[in-house]
Amino acid sequence: MPDNLADQASFLTPHEQEQLWRAAVIMADSRGVLLRLAGVFGRRIEALRASVAQTGERLGGAAWTGLIQRVQDTVEDTLWSSYRYATFGLEAVPHLARPKAPRNNPLHRLATTASGAASGFVGLPGVLFDIPFTTTTILRSIAEVARDSGEDLAEEDTRRACLQVLAFGGPGTADDDVETGYWATRLGVNHLTVNLLISNAASQLGITLSEKFLAQAVPVAGALAGAALNYAFTEYYQNMARVHFCLRALERRTGDPAALQNCFQDMVRLARERRRVSRRPGTEAPVKYLPRTTR
Known part of the structure; x- marks a missing residue:
């Protein structure tokens, strides 16, 4: 998860933060090709x-x-x-x-x-x-x-x-x-x-x-x-x-649904920004997505 969201998500455990960030990435990428x-x-x-x-x-x-x-x-x-x-x-x-x-x-x-x-x-x-x-x-x-x-x-x-x-x-x-x-x-x-x-x-x-x-x-x-x-x-x-x-x-x-919603909304916005930046030729984004789990 991006470091700048760590403080906001401090009420979550590291594993829960990872789960929420992965959900935010999925939401941001919900409309694929x-x-x-x-x-x-x-x-x-x-x-x-x-x-x-x-x-x-x-x-x-x-x-x-x-x-x-x-x-x-x-x-x-x-x-x-x-x-x-x-x-x-x-x-x-x-x-x-x-x-x-x-x-x-x-x-x-x-x-x-x-x-x-x-x-x-x-x-x-x-x-x-x-x-x-x-x-x-x-x-x-x-x-x-x-x-x-x-x-x-x-x-x-x-x-x-x-x-x-x-x-x-x-x-x-x-x-x-x-x-x-x-x-x-x-x-x-x-x-x-x-x-x-x-x-x-x-x-x-x-x-x-x-x-x-x-x-x-x-x-x-x-x-x-x-x-x-x-x-x-x-x-x-x-x-x-x-x-x-x-x-x-x-x-x-x-x-605490309200705090979770606010944190999730910020994560989704950051994930969308990361996706848009990564589409620009020659531009590297500072944050990487978590890999999707396949089973």
Whole structure:
């Protein structure tokens, strides 16, 4: 961790400081190359929507609204069915056997990538399979991150926390808005009932998936888009889960959420500055990121 943050984070142990800095780096790097590519797709989709609206505002608007609502309904139904069963077979990890950092779960990214490629190959009809499969797999992956972080999956609060990750906004969020959206959403959904929380998460994820599926609507050509975007989205929510459950664990251990939030925000800002500086040719940044743990 950078030396200039050591005093501010003095209320944490060295190991906790390292955990928080790693979470800050993940937050700063939450939009990788594939997600920036997804942003390109998003701009193309906006152009497509404008084109449809020009040919007939009423028809285009109704078609787009209907697509979003259909996807959202499917996601909501999937979340309801997965809410209790996404953790099936996931037993608590004993403290001594717990990994130092949550596992990367590459099989989940591989599975959703294959699903995106398959659904994109046949076009929009493949969406009927891809939506529930991708949503369930992402939620399962989030639950595994929670387990590796020491959460008790048998508790209702943990399952709610898994759903919260899906409500933190889509991967299309601008860099500097990811952190703001995270804290705002946590504040807004903490006291929602499960019914409202699932509706909120389905709304956020439904819009994201609607745009993704428009990008892969053309058969065969959509296979590459579907595979790349599914991989990127799964990785994004896995990373957000790592940040979320790391902060939850540190909040419980320190008992001072406000100090932790202030320290984390400063770490994220420094991590973003480090990333921007390191992109300039011939410029070396004075601080190195902690290496990501791979398992």
